[in-house]
Amino acid sequence: MLTLKGISRNFPGVRALSGVNLEVRRGEIHGLLGENGAGKSTLIKIVAGALAPDEGEISFDDRPVSWSSPREAKLAGVHVVYQEFALFPQLSVAENIYLGNERRNALGLVDLRRTRRDASELMKKLGVSLDPRASVASLSVADQQMVEIARAMTHNVRLLILDEPTAVIAGREVALLFDRLRRLRNAGVSVLFISHRLDEIFALCDRVTILKDGRLVGTQDTADVTRERLITMMVGRDLGDLFPPRSAATRTDQPVLRTDTISIGDRVRDVSIELHAGEIVALAGMVGAGRSDLALGLFGAVPISSGTLHIAGKRFAAMSPARAIGLGMGLVTEDRKSQGLAMLLDIAANMTGPALGEVTRHGMIDRERETSIAAREIERYRIACRGPATPVATMSGGNQQKVVIARWARLCRSVLILDEPTRGVDVGAKAEIYRIMRELADSGLAILMISSELTEVLGMADRVIVMREGRITGELPGREATEESIMHLATSERAA
Amino acid sequence: MSGSVEIASQVAPSWSVRTVMTRFGIAFALPLLLLLGGVMSPAFLSPGNLSNMLLQFAPLAIVAMGQCMVMIVRGLDLSVASMMATAAVIATGFSGADRDVASIVAMAMVVAMAAGLLNGFLVTKRQVSPFLATLATMILLQGFRFAYTQGAPSGNVPPFLRVLGSGKFHGVPYNALVLLLLAAVLGVVLHRSGFGRRIFIVGGNPVTGRLFGIRSDAVTIACYVISSCLAATAGLILSGYVGLVDNWVGQGYELDSIVACVVGRVSLRGGRGSILGALIGAAIIVILANEVLLLGIPIQAQLIIKGIVIVAAAAVYTRRDGS
Numbered sequence: 001m002l003t004l005k006g007i008s009r010n011f012p013g014v015r016a017l018s019g020v021n022l023e024v025r026r027g028e029i030h031g032l033l034g035e036n037g038a039g040k041s042t043l044i045k046i047v048a049g050a051l052a053p054d055e056g057e058i059s060f061d062d063r064p065v066s067w068s069s070p071r072e073a074k075l076a077g078v079h080v081v082y083q084e085f086a087l088f089p090q091l092s093v094a095e096n097i098y099l100g101n102e103r104r105n106a107l108g109l110v111d112l113r114r115t116r117r118d119a120s121e122l123m124k125k126l127g128v129s130l131d132p133r134a135s136v137a138s139l140s141v142a143d144q145q146m147v148e149i150a151r152a153m154t155h156n157v158r159l160l161i162l163d164e165p166t167a168v169i170a171g172r173e174v175a176l177l178f179d180r181l182r183r184l185r186n187a188g189v190s191v192l193f194i195s196h197r198l199d200e201i202f203a204l205c206d207r208v209t210i211l212k213d214g215r216l217v218g219t220q221d222t223a224d225v226t227r228e229r230l231i232t233m234m235v236g237r238d239l240g241d242l243f244p245p246r247s248a249a250t251r252t253d254q255p256v257l258r259t260d261t262i263s264i265g266d267r268v269r270d271v272s273i274e275l276h277a278g279e280i281v282a283l284a285g286m287v288g289a290g291r292s293d294l295a296l297g298l299f300g301a302v303p304i305s306s307g308t309l310h311i312a313g314k315r316f317a318a319m320s321p322a323r324a325i326g327l328g329m330g331l332v333t334e335d336r337k338s339q340g341l342a343m344l345l346d347i348a349a350n351m352t353g354p355a356l357g358e359v360t361r362h363g364m365i366d367r368e369r370e371t372s373i374a375a376r377e378i379e380r381y382r383i384a385c386r387g388p389a390t391p392v393a394t395m396s397g398g399n400q401q402k403v404v405i406a407r408w409a410r411l412c413r414s415v416l417i418l419d420e421p422t423r424g425v426d427v428g429a430k431a432e433i434y435r436i437m438r439e440l441a442d443s444g445l446a447i448l449m450i451s452s453e454l455t456e457v458l459g460m461a462d463r464v465i466v467m468r469e470g471r472i473t474g475e476l477p478g479r480e481a482t483e484e485s486i487m488h489l490a491t492s493e494r495a496a
Numbered sequence: 497m498s499g500s501v502e503i504a505s506q507v508a509p510s511w512s513v514r515t516v517m518t519r520f521g522i523a524f525a526l527p528l529l530l531l532l533g534g535v536m537s538p539a540f541l542s543p544g545n546l547s548n549m550l551l552q553f554a555p556l557a558i559v560a561m562g563q564c565m566v567m568i569v570r571g572l573d574l575s576v577a578s579m580m581a582t583a584a585v586i587a588t589g590f591s592g593a594d595r596d597v598a599s600i601v602a603m604a605m606v607v608a609m610a611a612g613l614l615n616g617f618l619v620t621k622r623q624v625s626p627f628l629a630t631l632a633t634m635i636l637l638q639g640f641r642f643a644y645t646q647g648a649p650s651g652n653v654p655p656f657l658r659v660l661g662s663g664k665f666h667g668v669p670y671n672a673l674v675l676l677l678l679a680a681v682l683g684v685v686l687h688r689s690g691f692g693r694r695i696f697i698v699g700g701n702p703v704t705g706r707l708f709g710i711r712s713d714a715v716t717i718a719c720y721v722i723s724s725c726l727a728a729t730a731g732l733i734l735s736g737y738v739g740l741v742d743n744w745v746g747q748g749y750e751l752d753s754i755v756a757c758v759v760g761r762v763s764l765r766g767g768r769g770s771i772l773g774a775l776i777g778a779a780i781i782v783i784l785a786n787e788v789l790l791l792g793i794p795i796q797a798q799l800i801i802k803g804i805v806i807v808a809a810a811a812v813y814t815r816r817d818g819s
Contacts, residue, residue, distance in 0.1 A: 301707055322709035331707065339707060344700040344767040353697055354708040360690035367688075 001026045001190055002047065002078075002159055007056035009042055016042040019056070020216045022209055024159065029181060029191040031205035031222070033198075033234055035426050039214040040194050044161055047192070048080045049073035060159075077158030081148045083167060089137035093130050094119035097150045122150050125187075126180050142173035149180070160184060161192040166200055171286060171491050178204050196234075198227055210234055242431050243459035244438040246478070251278040251462065255310075256446045257298070257415045262307030267293040269470040270307070275415055275446040280437060282461035282478070283450045285490045290470040291450045292334055295417045298448075299331040300324045312414060325354050328413025332404050334420045334450070340404045341392050348374035348388040351407050377406040381436065398429030405433060409440055416440060419450040434460060454483045466490050523776055529783050537790040547667045549786050551737065554671035555580075556752055557778040558730040560760070561682050562723030563753040564774035568686075568699040569716045570766030571619060571626040575633040576727035576753060579611055580746030582637045583731030585649050588741045592652030600654070604728040611637060612724030616717030634750070641743060649741050661736020671733045678726070683771040695719060700767030755802065756781050759809045780805070 002024040009017045017039045024030045034040050045051040047058070049067030058065055060076055067073040070080075087096050094116045103118060105111040116132040123130055128146045136144060145165060152160055162181075166174050181191055181204065193205055201208050202222055210217040210233045217233045255274040263269050268290045275281055283291045296302040298309065300319030309316040311327050324331070333339040342350055348370045352359045359370045374388035383402045385395060392400055401421065408416055418437070422430045437460065441447050451457050457464055461478040466489035474489040533540040559576050566573045583604040590596035611633050618629035653661075663670050686692040698705035698712045705712040730749070735741050760777025762769030784805065788798040 299707075320709070321707050322711070325709040333707065338701065339703050342697045342700050342704050342708075345696060349693065349697075353693075353704075356690045356693060363689050363691065364684075365688060365690055365693055 001061060002192075003057075003059045004043075004047070005057045005059075007043070007046060007053045007058070009046060009051065009053050015214055017046075017053075017214045020211065020214075022216070023219070024190050024192055025207075026190055027185055027188045028206045029185050029193055029204055031201040031208035032192060032194045032211065033196060033201055033208050033230065034211035035196060035234060038211040038234075040211060041163070042214075043211070044080060044163055044192075044194065047073070047159075047161065048078060074155055077156055078161065079152035079155055079157045079159070080161040080163065081145065081152065081165060082163050083165075085144050085148050087136050087144055087147060090135060092116075092133050092135055093139070093147055094132035096136050096147050097122065097132075098154055099151065101154050119150070122153055125183075126150060126153070127176075127183060128180070140173075142169040142177070145169065145177065146180070149184075153184075157189055159190045159192065161194070163194050164196075165193070166195060166197065168287075171487075174200070198230055201230070202227070242434065244435050246462060247438070247442050251276045256312060258310040259298070260308045260310065262297065262309065263305045263470075264290075264293050264297040264302055265305055267470050268297060271467075271470075271472055273465060273472065275448055277414075277444050277446050278441055279462040280441050280447040280449060280460055280478075281463045281465060282457040283448060283465050283467060284452075284454070284457050284486050285467035285473075287452060289467040289490070291467050292419055293470075294467070295331060295333075295419050295448070295450055298324075298415075298417060299329060301331070321354075325411070328411075328415070330354075330408030330412035330416045332401075332408055332416070332418040332421055334423070336397075336400055336404050341400060343393045344391070346389045346391050347378065347383070347385060347395075347403055350392055350403055351377055351388075351410070354407070355411050373410075377410060381406045381409075382432070398425035401425050401433065402429065405436060409436060412440070412445055415446045415448065417448045417450075420452065421449060422451075422453070422456060454486060457481070457486065458483065523772075526776060526779060526783075529780060529787075533783060533787045533790075536787065540787060540790055543667060545786070545790070547664060547669065549782055550672050551662065551664070551669040552786070553779060553782045554669065554675040555730040555734045555737070555746070556749060556756060556782060557675050557775050558678060558726050558733070559746075559749050559753040560756040560774040560778040561679065561771055562726035564757050564760070564762045564769050564771060565682075565686065565695065565719045566626070566723045567754075567757055567762045567764060568695055568766060568769045569719045570699055570702070571716070571720065572630060572754065572764070573615065573720065573723045573727075574627065574630040574750045575611060575615060575637060576723060576730075577746045577748065577750040578634040578637040578641075579608060579724050579727035580731030580734060580749055581744055582607060582611075582641050583728040584735035584738075584741045584745035585641050585645055585743070587653050587657055587732055587735040588649055588651035589644070590651075590654075592654055594654050594656045597654050597656045600657070601732065604732060605725055607637075608724040608728035609721055612721030613717065615724065616713075616720035619720065620713035620716050638743075645743060647743070649743060651741075653735050653739060653741065657732055657736035658739060659736070661733045662739070671737070674729075674733065678729070679771060679775060682722075686771055691715070691718070696767060752781055753778070755806055758813075759805060761809075761813055763813075 004020060004022040007017055007020045020039070020043060022043070032040055032043070042051065046053050049070045049072055052068065065076065067076070088099065091099070097119045098115050103111045103114040119132040126146065126149065128150065130139070130143055130146065136147060139147070145168070149160065165177060169177065181193070185191055195201060205222050207219060207221050208230070209219040210230065212234060256277050257275040259271055259273050261270040261272050271294060283294070285291050293302065297304050298319070300321045300323060304318065309319055337343060342353055351374045352370050359366050359373070371388045377383070378385060378388065381402050383406065384399050392403055405421065421437070422433055425433065437447055437449065449460060458481060461481070463478055464476045464481045464486060465472060466474045466486055468490055476485055530541070539545055559580070563573055563576065586604045586607065587600050590600055615630050615633050618624040618632070619626050660670050660674065686695065694705070694710050694715045697708060698710060698715045702712050731746055734745055738745060756777035757769065757774050758764065758777070759780055760773030760775070762773055781802070784801055785798060788801060
């Protein structure tokens with residue numbers, strides 16, 4: 001039903017896609033798999049009419065098409081649900097579903113009653129039960145996603161494209177989403193499902209197309225391809241060397257950081273943990289389990305409501321980022337763009353930002369010193385850039401992340417907290433970041449890694465602490481932990 | 497995304513044609529404007545006129561530099577003109593003799609610091625929008641001023657301030673020397689010092705600033721205090737230029753200083769800007785006003801031209817900044 005032939009697209013300095021073929025059949029769920037930067041997003045935008053290809057042909061329903069706007073693609077029945085939803089939070093569920101496609105009465109005014117009734121029916125078909133009058137802002141992310149999908153259905157959708165829909169939801173919600181997508185498929189709708197999670201591809205998709213570096217690697221039936229084969233296709237090499245080996249007993253007996261029943265609002269409750277120098281502790285759990293809040297609390301970026309922190313033998317009832325930095329702590333935040341980096345400044349300024357005192361003399365910045373520090377770190381961590389004066393905003397996600405990690409690796413003396421350290425970075429940078437983390441642990445730092453990627457948790461952690469709904473639900477030795485045992489602690493009710 | 501991301505901050509510049517154009521393109525407008533003015537009216541480039549323009553340039557430029565620092569920390573200072581008038585009223589509030597100059601300066605600075613602290617406190621600790629906070633301070637200062645002058649300011653500006661505001665040394669106004677000194681100091685503070693770096697970090701993103709252990713609030717408050725003090729300085733100078741003082745010395749400078757900054761590529765969204773940019777922006781505004789005057793163009797046209805300049809600056813910069 002959708003056929004792409006020889007699609008290429010260039011951006012200034014980058015060949016995002018070259019000669020890609022893709023065929024999506026009627027009523028199939030087709031996976032699109034690839035690392036970050038493989039060209040998945042560009043491909044979707046071309047199919048959705050948001051970008052024009054430089055070369056190649058698109059045909060839809062056996063007719064060649066050249067959509068010049070997303071609107072034209074939508075009229076033909078192609079609908080994309082992006083990671084950032086295009087919903088109006090203050091409007092109701094029903095109004096959002098029929099936005100731009102309003103149910104009208106004889107006077108040409110919006111018929112709210114009919115809107116709600118039709119919305120209810122539509123949702124019933126999808127197997128969703130939401131109050132059509134509820135405001136979208138009050139819904140969970142998973143439910144908002146359903147509203148997006150329901151909206152697509154009002155446009156008589158024939159091809160539904162989902163851009164990493166499972167990046168924002170977890171566990172049971174994923175299962176529900178899959179169930180609903182299968183219903184759509186059975187109703188004759190084709191689904192193009194973008195993901196980099198193999199389990200999901202196998203669980204949901206009929207066929208899968210793999211992209212790497214803007215090129216087509218191949219299309220496979222999921223029934224006759226192995227997991228290992230897909231990884232090799234996606235990464236272009238074995239994953240065996242992704243994680244550095246755990247080192248033998250560098251861990252110290254005395255904890256560097258210990259928390260005594262700390263709570264942060266109602267997001268973190270009575271958490272007591274210990275971190276030792278020389279170990280990597282993974283903090284696992286679902287999105288929203290309070291892991292990031294705990295990290296921010298340990299670093300003093302959000303106030304602790306009760307309990308105490310013990311760092312390097314000293315007791316603190318309150319923490320602040322300045323004090324945490326003074327104690328040799330570091331925090332690599334989940335969102336580097338809005339938190340971790342001064343995006344308007346260059347690499348050198350980002351390296352020294354939290355410890356400006358070190359490069360100021362008589363109040364003046366010693367730019368030469370700063371530049372040489374940055375140059376050294378750029379070389380050590382192989383950060384791709386034009387030099388210390390490169391504005392970080394112009395760099396790729398992986399290199400930006402390396403700047404953040406290099407900064408803290410240099411400044412940190414006791415505890416380094418990393419919140420989703422490899423999110424949005426390509427596999428090469430990932431391996432590098434893992435190697436750096438292990439080196440830092442071996443050099444005597446205590447490392448707390450928050451991660452939602454179980455492979456990463458299992459591959460890196462010496463110890464796994466699992467959180468659910470603000471509480472610690474269990475602790476597992478890294479070597480003995482399995483995906484199942486972690487998921488069990490992260491999702492199920494605790495035994496009474 | 498369009499074009500390169502450009503920064504006017506503490507970053508060592510690279511000197512390709514493109515970066516020079518994006519960083520300093522606005523500076524090329526200056527000689528062009530001077531040349532154009534000379535062609536359009538011969539009197540424009542006469543030494544007398546140039547030195548007069550310089551005389552008018554200093555007060556606006558001084559205010560614009562303060563405005564620039566506030567804008568970099570994502571703010572806006574509408575109270576500067578009211579602060580100028582208040583300082584001018586203080587200048588005539590004493591005997592009018594030179595022995596009171598020190599008292600005048602001290603009192604003006606105390607009031608300015610209070611106003612700046614109030615602005616900064618409202619914006620950071622009470623999360624009042626900068627627009628509203630500085631508007632309130634503007635009105636507050638107005639009220640105090642009226643109460644103090646009973647509506648009709650009287651008294652004389654001390655001769656020292658008169659010389660400072662309108663005197664020239666071999667054609668170079670004294671006030672331009674004051675400006676030069678202030679610009680040099682502020683330029684170094686903003687673009688070379690640790691405090692300046694913190695201003696850019698906090699202005700670019702307050703959350704990042706906090707995670708860097710920077711006391712964002714203190715940095716922001718300091719910028720408002722600096723802006724108020726510069727406005728008071730400009731008010732004293734302007735009172736010396738005008739000679740007699742009414743309640744509205746400096747009227748219009750709040751918007752003119754913002755326009756100067758916008759034209760000089762100081763971002764209203766914070767995190768970008770330079771002292772040099774503010775100076776160039778102020779110069780362009782003064783030159784335009786002077787040219788319009790020389791050509792005998794009516795005041796309406798002057799406003800239209802100013803409007804066009806703002807629109808042009810906004811259009812060019814938003815496109816280059818890719819947002």
